[in-house]
Amino acid sequence: MKESPQDRKLEGLLRSSRLAAGGFMGHDTRCIREVIDADAGELSRLGLTKEQVAERMREITEVAISGLGSWVQIGDDLAGKVDEAKGWLICPWPHKGKLAKRITTVKVIETGESIRWSDLNIHLIGEHGFFEGKGSGFRIEPRELTRIIF
Numbered sequence: 001m002k003e004s005p006q007d008r009k010l011e012g013l014l015r016s017s018r019l020a021a022g023g024f025m026g027h028d029t030r031c032i033r034e035v036i037d038a039d040a041g042e043l044s045r046l047g048l049t050k051e052q053v054a055e056r057m058r059e060i061t062e063v064a065i066s067g068l069g070s071w072v073q074i075g076d077d078l079a080g081k082v083d084e085a086k087g088w089l090i091c092p093w094p095h096k097g098k099l100a101k102r103i104t105t106v107k108v109i110e111t112g113e114s115i116r117w118s119d120l121n122i123h124l125i126g127e128h129g130f131f132e133g134k135g136s137g138f139r140i141e142p143r144e145l146t147r148i149i150f
């Protein structure tokens with residue numbers, strides 16, 4: 001597929017460190033559209049939509065916030081913890097508004113398996129279907145994420 005000038009601009013921004021240390025694409029050589037399409041395919045095989053995934057992530061973050069940095073039990077199987085940092089994250093697409101620099105860590109109590117996300121991850125997944133490129137610090141694997149949170 002031919003990339004528009006707008007796509008190219010976005011692509012450059014996502015690969016730069018201007019908005020996030022190391023950028024959003026990691027060592028992924030695919031274009032953004034390919035990354036998004038591959039993860040959309042994975043999600044549909046899992047029988048989920050990006051909105052459902054983002055909604056569940058948001059729900060977990062909201063419960064975990066009440067722990068003020070300590071672990072909070074979520075449902076029967078999960079524990080969550082939120083760490084707040086100073087500053088804001090903004091969407092590279094771009095979108096108006098700023099997102100709190102907040103990291104949610106969720107672990108499966110029985111196995112200790114864990115996954116983490118920022119508020120920006122929730123936005124990028126819910127609005128753009130973007131789980132970030134392979135090798136990015138905040139890349140989220142849809143299969144791993146959904147196995148833990150659903």
Ligand SMILES: [Zn+2]
Binds near residue numbers: 091123124
């Ligand atoms: Zn956005």
